[in-house]
Amino acid sequence: MSTDAVISAEALTKRYGSVVAVDGVDLTVRRGEAFGFLGPNGAGKTTTLRMLLGLVRPSSGRASILGRPPGDPDALRRTGSLIEGPGFYPYLSGRTNLExxxxxxxxxxxxxxxxxxxxxxAGRAGDRFGSYSLGMKQRLGVAAALLKDPELVILDEPTNGLDPQGMRDMRALIADLGDQGRTVILSSHLMQEVQAVCQRVAVIDHGHIVTVGTVEELxxxxxxxxxxxxxxxxxATLRALSYVESVRxxxxxxxxTVPTRHTADVTRELxxxxxxxxxxxRTERQLEDVFFDLTSQSGSASDATQEPSHV
Structure with a gap:
């Protein structure tokens, strides 16, 4: 495993009986980057993150987080996470829950x-958690992840339940965490969210990593x-040009499909x-297009059976 990686995983696998939820995942997350972890619902995202945090024991393979084994107390002290959904006492205020x-x-x-x-x-800190909207509950879960002033922040679907303004604010917060030098892993099935804040992306489907690369590469x-x-x-003219890769x-x-530097040449030849x-x-391909090319929506083991938790 890489010694300078914040997170490393090799052949990480999790089976539930005959169901293989995560199958041979290799993953490296570098210090200081915002890393997107994409996949359809049930593709294995949450199960992978739970193994990395020591919440679930892998069936095989190995991993390290901040140079320590998953679940190591020293690594957990330096990590903040929101996995699946926040779990708080409904009758206590948001502030008291965090205290x-x-x-x-x-x-x-x-x-x-x-x-x-x-x-x-801050303005709703004294209100009972049970009175919060779904979006407010998500934001309190992110606040809990930030309590330890962590080096590593792992957020699993943090914009669930947020309105468009809340989603925009959450993207700004995640970008700010990266600007502060923290390492951020953002797990999501929302492409625009990941495209806006992440430098590198891994796509998982049916428990397998199908690609890893920068947003620009993908x-x-x-x-x-x-x-x-x-x-x-x-x-006919375009197909005859040596620098044109394809025409349809x-x-x-x-x-x-032609390099940008040849745009003027195309016009001149025509x-x-x-x-x-x-x-x-020029028509830029969106990350969403790449995602749907790489994944399918059926046959994955569901992550929805896992218990919500934050560390």
Whole structure:
């Protein structure tokens, strides 16, 4: 395993009877990066994170977190996490719930209000947890993850239940955590959320890691959308160009895979061939498109049976 990685996993596997929830996962998360962990519901995201935190014992394979085995007290002291959903006493206030958690974790009570302020809950700190909306409960769970001023923050679907403004605020908070030099793992099935804040991404499906790379690598080079007439001449001209990787008709235009530096060359060659170019634009592939290309939505072991917890 890499000695400078915050998280390393090799062939990490978890079986529940005949069901293989996680199958041979290899994973490395580097210090100081915001790392996205993507997959359909039930793909194995939460089970993997629970093994890394020592909440679930792997069936085989090995892992380390902050240079220690999963569940090691020293690693847990330096880690904050929200796994699946927050579990708090419903009859206590948000502030009192965090004060209890701080006491159990040997964290100064002075950390409670800054954590509440970070997730915009300071104004509702005295209200009972049971009166909170789903989005407020999620934000309190993130506040709990920040109590220990952790080096590593692991957030499993932190925007569940948030309205659009709340989602935007959560993305800003996650980006800020990265700017502070913390390592952040963001597990989600929401592509825009991950694309906005993460540098690298792993995609898991049916318990397997299907790809790992930077957001830019996974999205690939933007295609060039060309509207031109006559279209058959444009198609033949483009296919004859050595620097054009592919061309395909799509409705009323042509989708051309070509390096950005050759955009002007494409226009010049089409005009020279007597083609009237009426539209030309770059179309960036979204992470969501990559995700649906790589994954399927059926046949995965469900993570929904796991108990919610935070460490």
């Amino acid at each position: 209890l958690m701080a006491r159990y974790a040997a964290v100064p009570a002075s950390r409670v209000m800054p954590a509440l302020e970070a997730v915009d809950l 999205r690939g080079q933007p295609d060039l959308e060309v509207r031109a007439t006559p279209s058959d001449t444009a198609l 008709p799509d409705g009323g235009h042509l989708v051309v 005009v020279a061939a007597g083609v009237a170019v009426t539209g030309l634009r």
